[in-house]
Amino acid sequence: MKKRVYLLAGLGIILIGADLRLPITILPPILPQLHTILGLPTSVSGWLTTIPVLMFALVSPAIGKWGVRAGNPQVLFYSLLLLTVGVAIRVITNPILLFVGMILIGIGLSGGNVLLPSIIQEYFPKQSALLTGIYPAMMTLFSGIGTATVVPILKATNFSTTMMVFAVLTVLTLIVWGSAFKQLPQTNHQLESEEEAEGDFSxxxxxxxxxxxxxxxxxxxxxxxxxxxxxxxxxxxxxxxxxxxxxxxxxxxxxxxxxxxxxxxxxxxxxxxxxxxxxxxxxxxxxxxxxxxxxxxxxxxxxxxxxxxxxxxxxxxxxxxxxxxxxxxxxxxxxxxxxxxxxxxxxxxxxxxxxxxxxxxxxxxxxxxxxxxxxxxxxxxxxxxxxxxxxxxxx
The missing domain is CATH 1.20.1250.20 (MFS general substrate transporter like domains)
Known part of the structure; x- marks a missing residue:
């Protein structure tokens, strides 16, 4: 792998880590304001942060199998594409679109959750420990930054602008990974055991x-x-x-x-x-x-x-x-x-x-x-x- 592609893919992994929780954690601090802005009852608005986690549970196995068949880097790109659509939909101040956006965000983030460990193992075996540590750290750091800044940004602007501000990281992540994944070498998916050859491996x-x-x-x-x-x-x-x-x-x-x-x-x-x-x-x-x-x-x-x-x-x-x-x-x-x-x-x-x-x-x-x-x-x-x-x- 060329050094430039290596660095670009590494940056993409770090950015994905930074964005793995941010689209979810910015919502709990502003749930009271959503009651006023969108007319959402407190009991219903609480589901906004539960929906993505349920999506993680529902789609994670399918994403893992899809990654094996189609290639982890490609599936991760499609996941980021869904994530970007989800954060873009949230910009529109509409309660139904907000919930649709959270469903797409949950599915999109599942790609990063499931596939990053495998991608690091596949393409960065020598830097595995470093990247495996950095991306969860970035996840925690940016989650905290989002939680601390979302309320002041909302007070200074409005809901749509606030969602656009935090969507910038997602768009940047999509661009960087989109530029990197096509240049990554294709892995030859060969069956390595009789069990796999017979289709019984799980x-x-x-x-x-x-x-x-x-x-x-x-x-x-x-x-x-x-x-x-x-x-x-x-x-x-x-x-x-x-x-x-x-x-x-x-x-x-x-x-x-x-x-x-x-x-x-x-x-x-x-x-x-x-x-x-x-x-x-x-x-x-x-x-x-x-x-x-x-x-x-x-x-x-x-x-x-x-x-x-x-x-x-x-x-x-x-x-x-x-x-x-x-x-x-x-x-x-x-x-x-x-x-x-x-x-x-x-x-x-x-x-x-x-x-x-x-x-x-x-x-x-x-x-x-x-x-x-x-x-x-x-x-x-x-x-x-x-x-x-x-x-x-x-x-």
């Missing part, structure tokens, strides 16, 4: 697939549930909304460096073991600490930081598992699609189920006890994955 036939699926699902549930409910937990325990918001930022900020360093540490089995232990221990300590409410800003900031570090590390470790537990990049795409389908379904259900339990039993202790048990299970699942054979490896 990653679903391997035990490690379901261990990784459970791991990804639990870390998704924990991350989305903690992000959703920790601010209310702090408010219910005496912190004002502003302070609660500051505490919540520690979750995002401390997750960024962990996303970068996790794949670098987890190149070898000892590193994977260390990061699996760290992820489980960090979230376990945080959720255990929140079982004992305190008005100490320092302790609550520590719980927020630890939970952010642990969940970010677990997410990036999942991507490492996709790459390290498969022999070929085609299997990586299929494994990624299978695991992320169940994982993002958990991400959609987790916050809703948590809210139901909180309202039903009026007990934060129950919620954080459940989170603690799930956090501990991450460690056991991690060990099970690490010591399992690779998918497609010779018996």
């Amino acid at each position: 990653v679903k036939n391997y035990r490690v697939t379901w261990l990784i699926t459970l791991f990804f699902g639990i870390q998704s549930l924990l991350a989305y549930s903690l992000m959703t409910w920790m601010p209310k937990y702090w408010i219910d325990h005496g912190f004002v909304a502003t302070t609660s918001g500051v505490l919540a930022t520690f979750f995002q900020i401390f997750g960024i460096p962990m996303a970068i360093v996790t794949p670098m540490i987890a190149k070898r089995k000892p590193g994977m073991i260390g990061m699996a232990l760290f992820s489980a221990i960090a979230v376990s300590v945080a959720t255990f600490g929140m079982l004992f409410p305190t008005h100490s800003f320092f302790l609550n900031a520590l719980w927020s930081a630890l939970s952010g570090m642990g969940t970010a590390s677990a997410f990036t470790l999942s991507i490492v598992f996709f790459q390290q537990k498969t022999v070929r990049f085609e299997q990586t795409a299929e494994l990624s699609g299978t695991a992320q389908s169940a994982g993002y379904l958990s991400a959609a259900i987790g916050p809703i189920a948590s809210g139901y339990l909180i309202n039903q039993f009026h007990s934060w202790d129950m919620i954080f006890a459940i989170y603690l048990i799930l956090s501990i299970s991450l460690g056991f699942l991690g060990f099970g994955i690490i010591f399992s054979k690779k998918i497609g490896a010779e018996s």
